[in-house]
Amino acid sequence: MFQDFKLVGDRPVAIQVKEYVKRLIIKGALQAEQKLPSTREMSGLLKVSRNTVIAAYEGLEDDGFTYAIPGKGSYVAAMVGQSAADNGGADGSAAWQIDWKARMNEYAVSAVELDMMKQGIRAKEGTISFTSIAPDEQLFDLGDVRRAFMDRMAIEGQVLLNYGYAKGYKPLIDYLMHYMENKGVDISGKEMLITGGFTEGFDIVLSALRPSARRGAAICENPTHHTAIKNLKLQGFEITGVPMERDGIDVERLEAVLQTNSFDLAYLTPSYHNPTGIVMSPAKRSAVMKLMMRHQIPVIEDGFNEELRYSGAHVAPLIATAGQGNGVIYIGSFSKVLFPGLRVGWVLGDRALIDTLESIKRARTIHTSTIDQSILYQYLLNGNFDKYVKKARTEYKRKYELTKAYCEAHLPEAQLSGDGGLHLFLTFPTGVNTRQLLEACTEQGVIFTPGDKFFIQEGEGTNTLRLGFSRVTDENIEQGIQIIGKQVRSFLKA
Template identity: 85%
Template structure:
């Protein structure tokens, strides 16, 4: 006994000794009433200092796993032995087994089936990967983030470590309300809920708008964000996709679809659309909003990557076009431009709706991490955001132009779309199947995201792909796109 103890780095040794002895007690290797080796003897057995063992023994006694008899030493407490018997570790009963595949419901099964990440590409180290549209962590200004953390903790650290409010951290809500006003949004009659990123906010909104007596009916661009497709399907919505044109959604097709039935919501990404990268033109924004208002279809607007425009004038979000109207629900996040590790997003909408969403949020997760919210707030009020966005926009613009130039040089047969953001979308002639192209490229160490995952129905978009460039070096951008071009020619 005691021969299998192994130290690991970066953890206090006394805690490791305590946990090791604790495991032996729980497993039944040390029985109730059994005397432990003396602290001197145990230090020799485990090859640690005696003071370390003394500290470990004291912690074990505090936790109720051992007791001490003055002048005699430490002994295993009876309750630990009973716990071991209850767990069946003595081998007296067979382990309790359940076939969980027969227990999980259709929702869980559907989530597994739709989980592209779980069933996605497993590329070896050294692969040139165009699959990510996350920000480049080399641009993160860690010094400013550390200062924001220390500043906020110094002001109200003890409060931040306690429970927060379901609606969100009020200083951050106030800041973001002003931020949205600066985008042209009339916030009168509106309120805000802080969420753990876009996805939670979208899921909460869907659960509030899903009809109780029938399947929901949703309209969205086709293609669109695959996570949004998954969430709508999991929430029981039947999705009608509207094709995209060079300047946004096909308005004529949208009008025709709206005349065919009743829809519960429309999900739209008007700026730096994922995956096409298209920015909806001002004329189409006006036409789309007039149509949806006429048919009384609420809009969920995804404010995806609005800060990463590289050319042209700023285009106001859809929620800014309705004035005091309340038909648009805006979901925002800084995840793609700032720090995805801080899971902070927000839902801006009618005050009555936000009141209901707050209760759903409280029932599900109580609140979003208050520390995350407060760090983001302090980072923003310290004036770091504008400085960082300028730096990030300049770097991503350079990579965007490089990627675009490489695509035009090595993939002349593909039609490009993407007016900003962190990716380009490519549409090949019908003879190119991008799933098969991916397999060919993987053999040469290059991967990308086939575009069919962004379409509503199976079999659509099989000749498209998304090319994320944000985390790829200049050299690898050029080399990777050249390889894709060489492989694509064999399909033409």
């Protein structure tokens, strides 16, 4: 015994010794009431200092795994040893087993089936990956983030480490309300809820708007954000998709659908739409809002990538065009612009709605991490955001134009869409199945996201793909697109 102890990593040695002895106790290798070696003996057995063993033994006692008898030494506590034996540990009896997959309900099974990450591609090391639309971490200004953290902790660190408020960190709410006001939003009669990113905010809103007596009905652009499709389905909504045109949703088709069906909500991404990258024109924004108002359909607006505008004038969000009306629920996040690791998003909407959402939030997660909220607030307050966005926009615009040029050169068969953001969307002739194309490209060391994942109905969009370029080097962008182009041409010849 004690011959298999090995020090690993940079963790404190006393903690490693404590956890090693604890594992021996749990496994039953050390029995209840058994005396442990003296600190001097254990020091020699494990080849660590005696003070290290003393600290480890004190930790074991604090955790209730051992007890000490003055003048005699340390002993294994009976309760711990008995627990291990009862559960099939020390005595070799059969452990209690449950078939958890058989216990899963429809919601859980659907979550697994719709889990894009679990169904994703397992790429080999060195693969050129166009699957990500996350920001490039090389652009993160760590010094400014570190300074924001230190500044806020110095001001109210003890408060930040305690429980926060379900509605959110008030300084951040006040800042973001002003931020949205600067986008042209009339904030009178509106409130804000801070969430753990877009996805939590969307899920909370859906759970509040889901009908109790029947399946809900939602309308959205087609294609649309896969996470939105997944959550709408998990919340029991039937989804109707309306095709996209070069300047946004097909308004005529939208009007025709609204005349023949009733809907509980609409989900729209008017700026740098995921996956097409299209920015809805001002004329269409106005037309869409008039239709939604006429049919009294609440709109959930996804503020996806709004800051990554590379050309043209600022286009006001839908919630701004609503004026003092309360029919639009805006969900925002800086995850695609700033730092996805800070899981902070917000829901802006009618005061009565936010009051209800606050209670749902409190029941689920109590509150979003106050530390995360406060770091973001201080970072914004210090004036870092505009400086960072200017740098990020310049770099992403360069990569966008580079990717677009390579696509035009090496993929002339594809129709491109995307006015900004971190990706391009490609539509090929019907003879190109992008699932099969992905298999062929994977063998050549290139992967991308097949576009059918973003369409409402199975079998749609099989000739489309999304190309994320934000985290790909210039050299790999060119090389990867060349490889895709060669495979496309072989498909078309076949």
